[in-house]
Amino acid sequence: MTGLPLIIGISGASGVVYGIRMLEILRELAIETHLVLSRSGEITIAHETDRKIADVKALATHVHAQQDIAASISSGSFRTRGMVVAPCSMRSMSEIASGVTSSLLTRAADVVLKERRRLVLMVRETPLHTGHLRTMTQLSEIGAIVAPPVPAFYARPQSLDDMVDHTIGRVLDLFDVDAGLVHRWKSDG
Template sequence: MDLPVPAQRRLIVGISGASGVVYGVRVLQLLRNAGIETHLVMSKTAELTFAYETPLKIADVKAAAHTVHDIGDMAASISSGSFRTAGMIVAPCSIRSMSEIATGVTSTLLTRAADVTLKERRRLVLMVRETPLHGGHLRSMAALSDMGAIIAPPVPAFYAKPKSIEEMVDHTVGRMLDLFEIDVGTVRRWGEDQDLRARPLKN
């Protein structure tokens, strides 16, 4: 009989239809390499965004996850608080998904799982991908922060001196996973990497 997976070794990964779906698939790949069990739920719009933004096939994205849940399966394991996890990351998180989570009026498994994560006082990280933002967006973000969610837009860290988009994505994703105390080895850390000292800009 298989032993149950410790909660700290299991993470829910949501991928919504916002631009930046590469963040979500990279989260899955890095967590698989780290031996973390992932439960993927992906919106229908996300599948379209993959076609627009990447050469990846949806089958390849799903293959990177341990378990894949259909967006409409409201009876899935991740819809219940009794299913133990370390939390959930939504990468990227669309404004629509964020707004549903903020109100608690959830219409998909992705937003239901995020709502469950909040009610169980587990870590919820939302990589909100939108700009500019109006007052309604900002109020929803503030409400979610008050509920315990972490709003973490995918802002590149130029101090890490990325040499490619891939390096920039990996550093950003690594910083998001730091929030779950998972080190996937992709973060160049200030004060630890000696070549990250500030240098004056040349005229």
């Protein structure tokens, strides 16, 4: 395993493919991962994919139960490169913004923020009302990066897998991890 570990949270929002694919890529890159999967995330995996929960968990180096508030990732003394919540539900986003956490997923995100480590939230909802937008602004002000999974059509994706990979590659760029997935913009000069 190379470098510090990365925490991956998968909440119950639509788009669990992002978290699953991120785990696959990080495994290929030999980057240690700590997965925390919400109960709603498990339900969404069952609805959106043909994956078994055990198979998703097997992609991670370490798996922590959502209710395990004594897990290593709940402490600032446990060093990580940060955390990605992919996808991030509105509920998880709101808990993280308020600092009033009810699960290991949101507690780990809160710890990442208080330790001034990188927190990337792949917020998955549309349309957004003013309350969502205010919460996103609050998150940005306290150090989180709000990165909704928006496809980049300049990369001319040929499939859904292409769009997912490009988005995951851009998120990993935020941690200085080049997975070779991003079709980089090239200037003419």
